[in-house]
Amino acid sequence: MSGCRRLLACAVALGAALVSAGVVSSCSAVPADARIGIDAPSGSEAEFGGVGDYLVHRCGSLDCHGQMSRNLRVFGCEGMRLDPKARPGCALPLGGSVTTPAEHTATYRSLVGLEPTVMSQVVDDHGAHPELLTFVRKARGLEAHKGGTLITPGDDQDVCITSWLAGQTDLTACGAAIGYPMFPQDASLE
Amino acid sequence: MPARSMSGGPWIAASVLAAGLVLAGCVDETHELQVQALGSEAPGVSPGPLHRPGQPCLTCHGEAGPSSHTFVMAGTVFAVEGESAPADGVQVVIEDSVGSYFTATTNQAGNFYITTDQWSPTLPALVQIAKGQSSEQMGTHIGRAGSCADCHTLTPGPTSAGPVFLARGAMEGGP
Numbered sequence: 001m002s003g004c005r006r007l008l009a010c011a012v013a014l015g016a017a018l019v020s021a022g023v024v025s026s027c028s029a030v031p032a033d034a035r036i037g038i039d040a041p042s043g044s045e046a047e048f049g050g051v052g053d054y055l056v057h058r059c060g061s062l063d064c065h066g067q068m069s070r071n072l073r074v075f076g077c078e079g080m081r082l083d084p085k086a087r088p089g090c091a092l093p094l095g096g097s098v099t100t101p102a103e104h105t106a107t108y109r110s111l112v113g114l115e116p117t118v119m120s121q122v123v124d125d126h127g128a129h130p131e132l133l134t135f136v137r138k139a140r141g142l143e144a145h146k147g148g149t150l151i152t153p154g155d156d157q158d159v160c161i162t163s164w165l166a167g168q169t170d171l172t173a174c175g176a177a178i179g180y181p182m183f184p185q186d187a188s189l190e
Numbered sequence: 191m192p193a194r195s196m197s198g199g200p201w202i203a204a205s206v207l208a209a210g211l212v213l214a215g216c217v218d219e220t221h222e223l224q225v226q227a228l229g230s231e232a233p234g235v236s237p238g239p240l241h242r243p244g245q246p247c248l249t250c251h252g253e254a255g256p257s258s259h260t261f262v263m264a265g266t267v268f269a270v271e272g273e274s275a276p277a278d279g280v281q282v283v284i285e286d287s288v289g290s291y292f293t294a295t296t297n298q299a300g301n302f303y304i305t306t307d308q309w310s311p312t313l314p315a316l317v318q319i320a321k322g323q324s325s326e327q328m329g330t331h332i333g334r335a336g337s338c339a340d341c342h343t344l345t346p347g348p349t350s351a352g353p354v355f356l357a358r359g360a361m362e363g364g365p
Contacts, residue, residue, distance in 0.1 A: 062335075
């Protein structure tokens with residue numbers, strides 16, 4: 001019996017040593033500057049610029065996502081400015097200035113950083129399931145959203161976003177998406 | 191079997207205490223702080239349609255109170271950009287996303303307000319202000335805020351277009 005006990009004790013000690021060694025080696029194997037990566041869609045001005053312009057128009061007003069207090073922060077001339085000296089407004093004669101590439105980048109970083117692992121999954125699937133992303137579900141009204149339902153699957157706004165997620169931004173759709181929200185034609189103030 | 195004697199006093203006291211704790215837990219401290227941050231009434235101005243021009247009206251006149259007069263939209267229009275004189279008699283025309291209109295008119299303090307009983311807009315909405323030959327159209331739509339001053343704070347900055355005004359300053363030319 002005592003032999004069996006010794007054997008068991010040896011086995012337990014060996015297992016503990018292996019586990020400890022594994023833990024130590026896995027810890028020491030992670031470089032100090034390691035980062036969790038995101039497989040994100042392109043953030044280039046060519047691919048994201050049109051998406052950024054649409055987002056600031058539709059989502060980025062100062063009373064919505066044009067605020068630093070929001071998780072999704074949208075920057076641009078129709079809302080919050082990145083440059084502390086800049087003012088909201090796109091019209092140059094009125095003291096405004098057009099949305100800058102730096103503002104597009106700031107919006108991009110906020111957007112892709114919301115759910116990095118989900119974003120990676122969506123991108124890895126070539127945008128096949130954009131609804132996995134909370135911001136898409138909220139915009140489509142599939143999840144509680146203070147701003148309500150903003151887009152319908154297949155409309156220009158939706159195509160703008162989903163085509164970007166799929167890696168082939170439909171700039172025509174993004175341009176047309178600026179026409180939203182639509183107000184009754186006969187009652188428009190413009 | 192004798193009836194059980196149970197005095198109601200301690201139970202009532204405990205219930206009141208529990209209810210008090212629940213109510214205390216429901217107090218929105220953030221909202222309380224927002225109300226307090228608005229400060230006291232200006233000297234000589236009583237609470238009413240002429241008070242607190244330029245402040246975010248719905249902080250107090252929203253669903254959370256403390257005012258019992260609930261607004262859906264409200265704000266202040268100033269006469270000239272960069273100046274503090276109010277613009278009275280200005281028509282504030284608001285169109286919502288289903289084509290419903292409401293027109294309010296500013297009073298002596300430049301204030302206008304629309305109560306929840308008067309209108310229930312479907313946001314987003316567009317806004318235009320006009321008086322005589324002068325008019326201004328807001329460049330963006332209202333997404334969700336009912337107070338103009340939520341975005342149009344008195345000091346312009348990267349997150350504020352500054353106060354709402356009817357005419358641009360003389361240096362920049364009129365509208």
